[in-house]
Amino acid sequence: MSSLCLLALNHSAQADEAPLTLPTGTISAPALDTQDISLQTPTSAGSRLGLSALETPASTESLSGERIRQRGDRSVQDAVSRSTGISRTGTPGDGGTSLSARGFTGQGSVMQLYDGNRLYSGMGTVTFPVDTWSVERLDVLRGPASVLYGEGATGAVVNVIPKKPFTGEIENHLRLGYGSYDSQQQALDSGGSLNDTLSYRLSLNRLRSNGWIDRGDSTSDFISAALRWQATDDLAFTLAHDYGDQQPMNYFGTPLVNGRFHEGLRDKNYNIGNDKQHYNDQWTRLTSEWQLSDSVSASNELYYLKAQRRWQNAENYNWDTAGQQLLRSGNFAIKHQQEQVGDRQTFTFKHSLFGLDSQTLTGVDYNRIRFQLNSNSPFNDALPDGQPLDLQHPDKGRFDSASAYRAQFQSTTKQMSVFAENRTQLSERWSLVTGIRRDYVQVDRDDLVDGSQSDKTLTGNNWKAGLVFALTPDTSFYGQYATSTDGVGGLISLSPSQQQYDLARARQSEIGLKQVFWDQRGEWTLAAYHIVKKKLLTDDPGNPTLKQQVGQQSSRGLEASLELQLPHAWQLQANAAIVKAQYDDFEEQVDNQFVSRSGNRPVDVPRRTANLWLNKAVTDKLRAGAGVRYVDARYADLANRNELPSYTVVDAVLSWKALRNTTFGLQLNNLFDRQYAQSQYNEGQQWILGEPRSFFVTADYTF
Incomplete structure (x- = not known):
C-alpha cells in the first residue's frame, strides 16, 4: 500500500534521474x-x-489450449476442473458453468472472464465461451x-484467453471428429500475416451430438475472428x-427414489417434450496498445457484449x-436479454521509487449493462401436486403452467471503478506487490408488472499487499493479504428486497512456496490460506419475512501442485487440495422454526x-496419455443431510502422427464407465450425472 500512496509525491523528485526503460522493439502479436x-x-x-x-x-x-485439447476437454469447465482445488457445480440454470473453489461456489464467488473482460451475470447465469477449440490459454x-476485477471473486477467477493473431506465414488447421452418441465436430483454425502490418486469426467450430440420455440432442456453433493492425512500431490495434x-443437452438430472440413486435410470429424460434451452452470445472488442515512451505504455479496450438465453422446462x-410415484413439477419459462458496453483504460509506468526499481499500473473501468427478464413467475403449475410419471417410460408431455409468460422487470446498471x-x-531478493480498487455501482430497476421502480447505489473498496522473497532465481516464498466483495445476488438482477443490503465482504491471508528445479524439468507449488466472508444473508428469527445481513462463512486449506519432465519421454502433472469450509454464523427457517446451520459445510x-x-511419447509419432480426476463427497443442502458421493474418473488419449501434416487422435472418457454425480439440482433430489464411457476420434490436418 505504501508504494502506491507515495508514488505521486516521489515522482517529481525523480524527474531528473535517468528513467527506467521498458524493453525496446515493436509491439508484436503473440x-x-x-x-x-x-x-x-x-x-x-x-x-x-x-x-x-x-x-x-x-x-x-x-x-495451454494445446494441452487442454490433447486431453480431450471439450468445455472450459472440464479443463479448469483439472487444475488445483476447483470442481464443477454447474446446472442448466446457471448455464452449466458454475465452479467451486476454496469453499465458495457459483458465479457470485468464482468469476469467469473472457479475454480479461467480465460479463455481469444475470440471475447467476454465464453461458460463454462455448467450447475449447478457440482457447489459447486458461489463467487461474x-x-x-x-x-x-471487482465484486464477485472471493473463491477464484478464471480468465479464458482466445487465440490471437500472429505474424508469419499463414497456417491452417482443420479437424474432423466423430464419436459416441453420433457426436460430430468440424473445426478450422487459420492465422498469420496478410501483409507487413496486418495479421489475423479465425477459428470456427461446429459440434453436434444425439446425447447420452433420451432426447438428448445438442448443438453448438462458435466463431472467433480477430484482425490486428501494427500501425507503427509503437502502436497496434486489434x-x-x-x-x-x-x-x-437439456438434462435436469436423474431423480432419487426413496432417497437412493438407481443406476438403471441413467439414460432417462424426465423433461417435457417441448423443452427449450438456447444460449446466444456475441462479444466485440477493439483493443489499442501504445508504447508512449521507453517508460510509459497505455492500453485501451472498448467492448460490446450481448447475451440472449431462453429456457422452457419442467425442472x-x-x-x-x-x-410411491414420481411427480414432475416446476414448469419454468424464462428469458434473459442482456447488453453490456464497457471501456477499460490503463497506463503502465516504469519508474524509480525512493531509488528502488518500481512499476505501476493505473486504470479506469466503466460498464453500462441493460438486462431484461421475461418469465412465467410466480411459476404456478397447472397441476399443483405435479404430474405423475412412469419411472422407466416417462411421458414427454407438454409445458403446462397456470402462470402467464410475460415481461417481469428490466434494469440498467452503471459500474465504474478506479x-x-x-x-x-525492495532489494535483490525482496519485492512488494500492492493494489487498490474502488468500485461504484448504480442499479436502476423497473418492475414491468406493477410499474414500480427501485434503485440502489453500492460501493466497494478493496486492497491487497504481498511480499515475495526470491530465495534463488527459481525459488520464491510469498505472503499475501487481500480483500474482496461479493453481491448478495447478481448485481444486474437484484430484487427490490436484495437491494436493501450491502455487499458481502471477505478477507484472505495466504502464504506459499513456488519452485522450478531439476534443470527446469520440474516445478512445484504449495499454498496455505484462510478466508473469512462476512455479511451473509440469514433468516431473521424476530421477523420470518425478513433477513439479516449478519452471517459469516470461512474456509482454510492447503493446495499443492507438481509437474515433471521425466526420463524416457514421460511427463507428469499432479495436484491436490484440501479445504475445511463452514458456516460460522447462519440461521435457516425450516417449517416456521429457526435452525442454526453454524458449523455445517x-x-x-x-x-x-x-x-x-501422465503422458508418454511411445515413439516419435505415437503419444499416449491418461488422467485421473478425484472429487470428494459434497452436501446438497444446508442441513448437511443429502450427500453426493465422491467419485474417481479415468480418461485416456492416444495420438498418431501418420503423415507430416496429418494426425489421428482417440479420446476415451470415463474409461471405467463410472456412474457418478457431477453436480446436483433441487436440493439434491436430482443428480446431474457425468457422461458415461465414450470415445471420440479426430483427424487433424495442417497446411
Missing part, C-alpha cells in the same frame, strides 16, 4: 499457442503488470481477486468478434414416498480434490 507454460511465464489472472507466477504473491495456474487465480450459439422431479497496482523491488463444497495426468 505467437501460436504452446504447451510450454511454466512458473516463469507471465500470467494474466494474477496481475495486470505482466508478472510471472514466481513474481506473483498469490496462487496462479495456467493451462485462486483466492480473492476483487482488487483486479478488432475481435466472437459469436456462440448453443443448445445444450423438478420429486419422489412421492406416500404414493484501480492501481504496483510492484517495487456449504453446499457443493468437497473437502478434497486431486488430479493426475
Whole structure:
C-alpha cells in the first residue's frame, strides 16, 4: 500500500534521474499457442503488470489450449476442473458453468472472464465461451481477486484467453471428429500475416451430438475472428468478434427414489417434450496498445457484449414416498436479454521509487449493462401436486403452467471503478506487490408488472499487499493479504428486497512456496490460506419475512501442485487440495422454526480434490496419455443431510502422427464407465450425472 500512496509525491523528485526503460522493439502479436507454460511465464489472472507466477504473491495456474485439447476437454469447465482445488457445480440454470473453489461456489464467488473482460451475470447465469477449440490459454487465480476485477471473486477467477493473431506465414488447421452418441465436430483454425502490418486469426467450430440420455440432442456453433493492425512500431490495434450459439443437452438430472440413486435410470429424460434451452452470445472488442515512451505504455479496450438465453422446462422431479410415484413439477419459462458496453483504460509506468526499481499500473473501468427478464413467475403449475410419471417410460408431455409468460422487470446498471497496482523491488531478493480498487455501482430497476421502480447505489473498496522473497532465481516464498466483495445476488438482477443490503465482504491471508528445479524439468507449488466472508444473508428469527445481513462463512486449506519432465519421454502433472469450509454464523427457517446451520459445510463444497495426468511419447509419432480426476463427497443442502458421493474418473488419449501434416487422435472418457454425480439440482433430489464411457476420434490436418 505504501508504494502506491507515495508514488505521486516521489515522482517529481525523480524527474531528473535517468528513467527506467521498458524493453525496446515493436509491439508484436503473440505467437501460436504452446504447451510450454511454466512458473516463469507471465500470467494474466494474477496481475495486470505482466508478472510471472514466481513474481506473483498469490496462487496462479495456467493451462495451454494445446494441452487442454490433447486431453480431450471439450468445455472450459472440464479443463479448469483439472487444475488445483476447483470442481464443477454447474446446472442448466446457471448455464452449466458454475465452479467451486476454496469453499465458495457459483458465479457470485468464482468469476469467469473472457479475454480479461467480465460479463455481469444475470440471475447467476454465464453461458460463454462455448467450447475449447478457440482457447489459447486458461489463467487461474485462486483466492480473492476483487482488487483486479471487482465484486464477485472471493473463491477464484478464471480468465479464458482466445487465440490471437500472429505474424508469419499463414497456417491452417482443420479437424474432423466423430464419436459416441453420433457426436460430430468440424473445426478450422487459420492465422498469420496478410501483409507487413496486418495479421489475423479465425477459428470456427461446429459440434453436434444425439446425447447420452433420451432426447438428448445438442448443438453448438462458435466463431472467433480477430484482425490486428501494427500501425507503427509503437502502436497496434486489434478488432475481435466472437459469436456462440448453443443448445445444450437439456438434462435436469436423474431423480432419487426413496432417497437412493438407481443406476438403471441413467439414460432417462424426465423433461417435457417441448423443452427449450438456447444460449446466444456475441462479444466485440477493439483493443489499442501504445508504447508512449521507453517508460510509459497505455492500453485501451472498448467492448460490446450481448447475451440472449431462453429456457422452457419442467425442472423438478420429486419422489412421492406416500404414493410411491414420481411427480414432475416446476414448469419454468424464462428469458434473459442482456447488453453490456464497457471501456477499460490503463497506463503502465516504469519508474524509480525512493531509488528502488518500481512499476505501476493505473486504470479506469466503466460498464453500462441493460438486462431484461421475461418469465412465467410466480411459476404456478397447472397441476399443483405435479404430474405423475412412469419411472422407466416417462411421458414427454407438454409445458403446462397456470402462470402467464410475460415481461417481469428490466434494469440498467452503471459500474465504474478506479484501480492501481504496483510492484517495487525492495532489494535483490525482496519485492512488494500492492493494489487498490474502488468500485461504484448504480442499479436502476423497473418492475414491468406493477410499474414500480427501485434503485440502489453500492460501493466497494478493496486492497491487497504481498511480499515475495526470491530465495534463488527459481525459488520464491510469498505472503499475501487481500480483500474482496461479493453481491448478495447478481448485481444486474437484484430484487427490490436484495437491494436493501450491502455487499458481502471477505478477507484472505495466504502464504506459499513456488519452485522450478531439476534443470527446469520440474516445478512445484504449495499454498496455505484462510478466508473469512462476512455479511451473509440469514433468516431473521424476530421477523420470518425478513433477513439479516449478519452471517459469516470461512474456509482454510492447503493446495499443492507438481509437474515433471521425466526420463524416457514421460511427463507428469499432479495436484491436490484440501479445504475445511463452514458456516460460522447462519440461521435457516425450516417449517416456521429457526435452525442454526453454524458449523455445517456449504453446499457443493468437497473437502478434497486431486488430479493426475501422465503422458508418454511411445515413439516419435505415437503419444499416449491418461488422467485421473478425484472429487470428494459434497452436501446438497444446508442441513448437511443429502450427500453426493465422491467419485474417481479415468480418461485416456492416444495420438498418431501418420503423415507430416496429418494426425489421428482417440479420446476415451470415463474409461471405467463410472456412474457418478457431477453436480446436483433441487436440493439434491436430482443428480446431474457425468457422461458415461465414450470415445471420440479426430483427424487433424495442417497446411
